[in-house]
Amino acid sequence: MSRAIMIQGTGSNVGKSMLVAGLCRAARRRGLSVAPFKPQNMSNNAAVTSNGGEIGRAQALQALACGLAPHTDMNPVLLKPETDVGAQVVVQGKRLTTAKARDYAKLKPQLLGSVLESFERLKAAHDLIIVEGAGSPAEVNLRQGDIANMGFAEAADVPVILTGDIDRGGVIAQIVGTQAVMAPEDANRVSGFIINKFRGDPQLFDDGYALIATRTGWRGFGTAPWFPEAWKLPAEDALDVRAPDRSEGLHIVCLCLSRMANFDDLDPLAQEPGVRLIMLQRGLPIPGDADLVILPGSKSTRGDLAFLRAQGWDIDLMAHHRRGGRILGICGGYQMLGDSIDDPQGIEGPPGKDPGLGLLRIDTVMTADKSLTEVQATHATSGTGFHGYEIHIGRSDGPDRARPFAFVAGQPEGAISADHRVMGSYLHGMFRDDAFRAAWLAGFGVTATQSYDAGVEAALDALADHLETHLDVAGILAAAR
Numbered sequence: 001m002s003r004a005i006m007i008q009g010t011g012s013n014v015g016k017s018m019l020v021a022g023l024c025r026a027a028r029r030r031g032l033s034v035a036p037f038k039p040q041n042m043s044n045n046a047a048v049t050s051n052g053g054e055i056g057r058a059q060a061l062q063a064l065a066c067g068l069a070p071h072t073d074m075n076p077v078l079l080k081p082e083t084d085v086g087a088q089v090v091v092q093g094k095r096l097t098t099a100k101a102r103d104y105a106k107l108k109p110q111l112l113g114s115v116l117e118s119f120e121r122l123k124a125a126h127d128l129i130i131v132e133g134a135g136s137p138a139e140v141n142l143r144q145g146d147i148a149n150m151g152f153a154e155a156a157d158v159p160v161i162l163t164g165d166i167d168r169g170g171v172i173a174q175i176v177g178t179q180a181v182m183a184p185e186d187a188n189r190v191s192g193f194i195i196n197k198f199r200g201d202p203q204l205f206d207d208g209y210a211l212i213a214t215r216t217g218w219r220g221f222g223t224a225p226w227f228p229e230a231w232k233l234p235a236e237d238a239l240d241v242r243a244p245d246r247s248e249g250l251h252i253v254c255l256c257l258s259r260m261a262n263f264d265d266l267d268p269l270a271q272e273p274g275v276r277l278i279m280l281q282r283g284l285p286i287p288g289d290a291d292l293v294i295l296p297g298s299k300s301t302r303g304d305l306a307f308l309r310a311q312g313w314d315i316d317l318m319a320h321h322r323r324g325g326r327i328l329g330i331c332g333g334y335q336m337l338g339d340s341i342d343d344p345q346g347i348e349g350p351p352g353k354d355p356g357l358g359l360l361r362i363d364t365v366m367t368a369d370k371s372l373t374e375v376q377a378t379h380a381t382s383g384t385g386f387h388g389y390e391i392h393i394g395r396s397d398g399p400d401r402a403r404p405f406a407f408v409a410g411q412p413e414g415a416i417s418a419d420h421r422v423m424g425s426y427l428h429g430m431f432r433d434d435a436f437r438a439a440w441l442a443g444f445g446v447t448a449t450q451s452y453d454a455g456v457e458a459a460l461d462a463l464a465d466h467l468e469t470h471l472d473v474a475g476i477l478a479a480a481r
Contacts, residue, residue: 048391055070059132272441296332338360388427396426
């Protein structure tokens, strides 16, 4: 009989995704067939699945922790923000619609059926399902029609463990306050609590831990210290993107766009000792000593192009190019580098056509069809093969396509400028391939030394060890039903 347990949080970014990944790896090492599940996720960091859809990147990492290929059933509802008030709604891997927040609330009741359908399929295939909530069950104003936290837990009859983040302060109020505002029947579904991200001596919190247990009547499953290797794992939120603080090495600057998507493309570069990667935040100029500037993917290409110009980065990019610097655009960033972006149907916002940065002789037209596929490509410059994936709308063409970035199934992909210093590609995940990353960095005189996939596997094992040491993992898994 398959069992399930749900990890909910007192708020966003309390470490739920990482806890689920570590628990999945710990359960797998116990010989269990385990799978992750998140009913509803909001993220522009998506992964292409084995069955031709897309899910949140965090669930793809959790699937890796379980030794599974990512599948759309692991994250049946994915919201991809396109504006401050609207998001693309992806259901079981495919785009359903674009909806504003108030309209999405009306959609949720009909989405619950798809959520439960995916959950039941996973349960039928595995011994244990570890479920991740979204946001917080303390958002009781969203309880009616909820499919992300207690609404799902009630519909699927899954017990809950509540996680609080002590690093942000006020963890006693986080947990006790959450119980105080929850309906009694929801509070009764909670099996216990976890304190996460503790820095220092955990014994200093013994009295607070006991107070939470006394005030809530909930069982404590332990206090997890800060996990120092967290930066080696793909981040779900752009605000969590981290790189080692290095003063030397190939200076790569990534522009942090307002709707930046699939930013984990850069994680393998950040881990190379010969690379100094900076995630440049809004309002800051592009450093004059940058060797390479990367324009990452975006969920709203024209919107982020306007954002880029508002920062003055368009002027900085031209100066960087004049100084002999190199530029790489990935997916939406590739589209921005061209002469124009035309969205006649209003796929990503109001219909219209905007001038691009003019650094590549290509023009892009947005189309309703979306490319979602894993590919095997060959880098046109080095001849190195690599695995990647496409997840985009729009088609780009123009004279610079005569100098492709890569070849996919014998067909040219991407573009390179006549001076060979500006490059663009729709392919994500290329730097994860060790051979390609080595060839790419060699072109800058840098020797690659890391095995990215092996490093992620080692970090997942270290995370499981970390949780086994500090939490009652056996008790958490035993609470599943």
